Structure formats: C-alpha cells, structure tokens
Amino acid sequence: MIDDQQNINTQVRQAYGASNLHMLNAMTAAYSQMLRLIESGFVVLNIRIGARNPVLVVQNNAAVTRLKGASAVRRTGPVGIERVMIARCGQCQIEWIERGN
Secondary structure (H helix, E strand, O other), X not given: OHHHHHHHHHHHHHHHOHHHHHHHHHHHHHHHHHHHHXXXXXXXXXXXXXOOXXXXXXXXXXXXXXXXXXEEEEEXXXXXXXXXXXXXXXXXXXXXXXXXX
C-alpha cells in the first residue's frame, strides 16, 4: 500500500502539481480505513474529507466497543440523550452515536 501511495503521489505531482495531493492522500487513507473497518464487522455510514483527517461515521453496533472511543459531544434531542463518540484509527477519525443515559 505504501508503494502505491508513493506512486500516486508522484503521478499527481507530475500531472497536477502538489495542490491536490493532500486531498488524494486523505481519500486514500479513508478508503484503506473503510476496508479495514468493513472487514472487522463495522457498517460505514458516511465519510467526510476536508481540511483535516478524514472522518468515517460508523453504525453503533457491537464492533464499536473495540474502538475505545471518547465522548466528544453530548446533546439532548427529541429521542433523548445522544453522545457523539470518537476514536482515532490510523490517519482517520471514527465517529458513532450512542443513545441513552
């Protein structure tokens, strides 16, 4: 995978310059992490790629207990209390929502 990444980086620099390289790297990291999550029993619901690390939103199921996440946001809505949980995996941030107390 590293050799592939280096080849892609070289091709992008040569063809388009370095201005888009960070986005290509983020997409590559997100894709690689998504495959690892799926293989481990996660359901990926959404991917956000922007100016910082890619964020993969996963479904809250039994697999998320292995991530050892931390609560980032706690909010009360029409369905009760929700906590947005986050964990770091490689170059990506993984998020999921826990509902209840």
